Amino acid sequence: MLEVTKARAYWQLARFDRPIGSLLLLWPTLWALFLAADGWPSPHVLVVFVLGVIFMRAAGCVINDFADRNFDGHVKRTCQRPMPSGKVSEREALGLFGLLVL
Known part of the structure; x- marks a missing residue:
């Protein structure tokens, strides 16, 4: 059960429980991809950019x-955030940050 609690804390730290931030970053990214490809981008490029948006937003969080670790408490x-x-x-x-930016 301890592993589930720790995994949940990592999930919350990366804000995967609040996907609106990733969605807000995804819209201009997709728009740029479709414009640059003059239509549908290749599936490989689409997957790379979508995952990039999700992981970079999480890394930023x-x-x-x-x-902010000395202020959030x-x-x-923010006092109930994982850190x-x-x-x-x-x-x-x-x-976790290092893993997300790989």
Whole structure:
């Protein structure tokens, strides 16, 4: 059960539970891909860019929480996030960030 709790904390740290941010970044990316391809881009290119948007947005959320780690615990809206609540350590957050940017 501990692994499920840790996985859930990583999921929340990367904001995979809140996909609206990825969707907002995906729209201009898809638009640019379709314009550049003058129609449908190849499936390979489409998959690479969609995954890139999702993982880079997640990496941005993780590194932002790492940067704000000393402030988020003092703010009502952010004090329950994985890092200030102690569910994810600084080292774990940096490890997740590294994995996401690979």
